[in-house]
Amino acid sequence: MRLLRYGPRRQERPGLLDPDGIIRDLSAHVADITPAVVEPSSLARLRSIDPASLPAVRGVPRFGACISSIPKIVCAGLNYFDHAREASLPIPAEPFLFLKAISAVNGPNDDIVLPPGSVRCDWETELAMVIGTRAQNVAERDALEHVAGYCILNDVAEREFQFERGEPCFAKGKSADTFAPLGPYLVTADEIADPQSLAIFLELNGKRMQDGSTRDMIFKCAWLVSYVSAFMSLNPGDIVSTGTPAGTNTGLRPQRYLRAGDELRLGVEGLGEQRAHVVASAVSSPT
Numbered sequence: 378m379r380l381l382r383y384g385p386r387r388q389e390r391p392g393l394l395d396p397d398g399i400i401r402d403l404s405a406h407v408a409d410i411t412p413a414v415v416e417p418s419s420l421a422r423l424r425s426i427d428p429a430s431l432p433a434v435r436g437v438p439r440f441g442a443c444i445s446s447i448p449k450i451v452c453a454g455l456n457y458f459d460h461a462r463e464a465s466l467p468i469p470a471e472p473f474l475f476l477k478a479i480s481a482v483n484g485p486n487d488d489i490v491l492p493p494g495s496v497r498c499d500w501e502t503e504l505a506m507v508i509g510t511r512a513q514n515v516a517e518r519d520a521l522e523h524v525a526g527y528c529i530l531n532d533v534a535e536r537e538f539q540f541e542r543g544e545p546c547f548a549k550g551k552s553a554d555t556f557a558p559l560g561p562y563l564v565t566a567d568e569i570a571d572p573q574s575l576a577i578f579l580e581l582n583g584k585r586m587q588d589g590s591t592r593d594m595i596f597k598c599a600w601l602v603s604y605v606s607a608f609m610s611l612n613p614g615d616i617v618s619t620g621t622p623a624g625t626n627t628g629l630r631p632q633r634y635l636r637a638g639d640e641l642r643l644g645v646e647g648l649g650e651q652r653a654h655v656v657a658s659a660v661s662s663p664t
Contacts, residue, residue: 379394380393380443380444381393382443383438386439386487391407391410395428399434400438402433403431411445412444412447412612420509439486440560442485447482451617452475453596455620456619457595457620460621463624463625472601472604473547475547477557477618480552481557484559485529487555487653489558491635491636492553495535498533500581503529504529504598505617506572507526508523508616511610512606513611515602517603520598520602520603521572521599524598526565527566528562529643534547535553559616564648573598575646575648577589579643582640587623638654641653641655
């Protein structure tokens with residue numbers, strides 16, 4: 378299944394994309410796509426519904442983030458071999474983990490707002506896993522059984538906030554409002570035969586900047602879920618994002634950070650695409 382949320386911000390309705398590409402309304406069956414909905418019993422119930430029996434959604438609605446009420450977003454940094462090479466950094470022995478604020482969650486095609494004082498805003502296309510059952514100290518061989526599905530996360534980052542505003546702090550650089558576009562779809566795990574063989578890309582104003590594959594991950598999806606679960610429990614609705622391939626400003630010479638008016642198009646094979654417009658904040662920079 379391809380689950381989704383559509384409609385005005387904070388008024389999103391649950392839906393799914395049928396095999397013909399038609400958005401179908403699910404609100405007669407669930408109130409929203411919440412953590413409870415991605416648990417196995419709820420997904421099984423939704424799979425039993427004939428999509429053709431659901432009302433078709435007319436027009437071209439806005440997409441919201443593909444899941445609501447997310448408990449936490451756990452991200453892995455420096456998790457692609459090519460990204461490590463472009464950063465001239467050694468291959469890590471263990472992943473670098475950080476939490477990204479829930480308040481950063483954004484619709485996949487909503488504007489990305491540059492925060493006041495932003496001068497080095499960067500993009501990072503990522504494959505994200507949505508947890509469906511509680512995972513705590515799980516073995517790698519069992520880890521993907523805890524994954525309900527997959528989606529796209531653009532792990533937008535303000536590098537000056539991240540590295541130069543006091544001590545380095547990834548959460549500070551990656552948590553501004555709108556810095557976590559998520560979706561458009563939550564594609565259930567049964568639809569993705571191998572999460573380690575998916576093409577991943579990003580275009581800036583029509584120019585290809587990222588062009589990689591999830592096979593280049595240093596720490597694979599199953600290993601990451603197992604690893605994270607050794608440090609914190611993962612619960613239904615939690616997001617584990619798996620890092621980004623080469624093609625960010627880390628390796629660009631000259632560097633070209635985001636500015637108002639830019640257009641981003643990005644995607645992960647089998648999970649759809651995001652298209653976002655970059656705008657300046659209406660709030661003045663603090664003096």
